Amino acid sequence: QDMNREVVKTDCASARIPELDFEIPAFSQKGVLTTIEGIIDRAVMGLEQDQPVRWATDKEVASKIDEFIGKLKQLKEVHSPFTFIIDDPSGNSFVENPYAPQKDEALVVTHYKRTPQQAAMLGIEGEELDEKPADSVEDLRNEVLQFNTNCPECNAPANTNMKLVQIPHFKEVIIMATNCDSCGHRTNEVKSGGAIEPQGTRITLRITDPSDMTRDILKSETCSVEIPELEFELGMGALGGKFTTLEGLLKDIKDLVERNPFTLGDSSTPSKKEKLQEFVGRLQEIIEGKTKAHFIMDDPAGNSYLQ
Secondary structure, three states, rough: OOOOOOEEEOOOEEEEEEHHHHEEEEOOOOEEEEEEEHHHHHHHHHHHHOOHHHHHHOHHHHHHHHHHHHHHHHHHOOOOOOOOOOOOOOOOOOOOOOOOOOOOOOOOOOOOOOOOHHHHOOOOOOOOOOOOOOOOHHHHHHOOOOEEOOOOOOOOOEEEEEEEOOOOOEEEEEEEEEEEEOOOOEEEEEOOOOOOOOOEEEEEEEOHHHHHHOOOEOOOOOOOOEHHOOOEEOOOOOOEEEEEHHHHHHHHHHHHHHHHOOOOOOOOOOHHHHHHHHHHHHHHHHHHHOOOOEEEEEOOOOOEEEO
């Protein structure tokens, strides 16, 4: 079953199977959307390609490669467990979690800081931290700053507005909003303006009344969300920072689940679709106030807030 997991592997990612000392180096293949079995098949095809020539010129090497090809083919039958590691400094590779939205015990995703060598390999120049002294904070509070960006949907030139906002009984945040005139796409994101708190914050709300949906929420980009009744967990960076209401955040989560490309199209299985439809239905019941549930925000930086 694991062989069928979808894999997105970009051209700058390397794939390793430590049990066989086997590695596909970065930039040696084009980026692909395939399965784990597909990646092994591709490696087998690549090794088999020049075998006839090798048998004619260097039998010893050819027999070793044949033996290795046999080991790779055996992996596909999974006689014994093995580890499949994708290392992508660009952060754009992905291995499917078939149990989504629940956690998958077999899959571990770690994020790390790129080394300067990796950044140079990807063609990203080191960011120069050259900060100018800011204007007085009072001026910034009353002013909406505007800068030019490109629309994330259609890439047309658009403007992003940015403003410092003081949230009552909490702290200052920076709200950034982009409106695109050509395609009408609108997006907003919130960055926490203050420092990281000395302690993390975990906020648990028992949703008991439809009026709970109108509570203001500030979810920072370091905050993860859990709804234990749905066995649902939303990772830190999934929706970015948001300043919205509880209903708005739950609707964003619903959109995120419904728009998942791995549950659409011809690669999805009916059982997966049913599971997700059932999940979306239960989430909708919580939004409409028909079901009581717990809503947990866990922010290690302490920059999230629930009214």
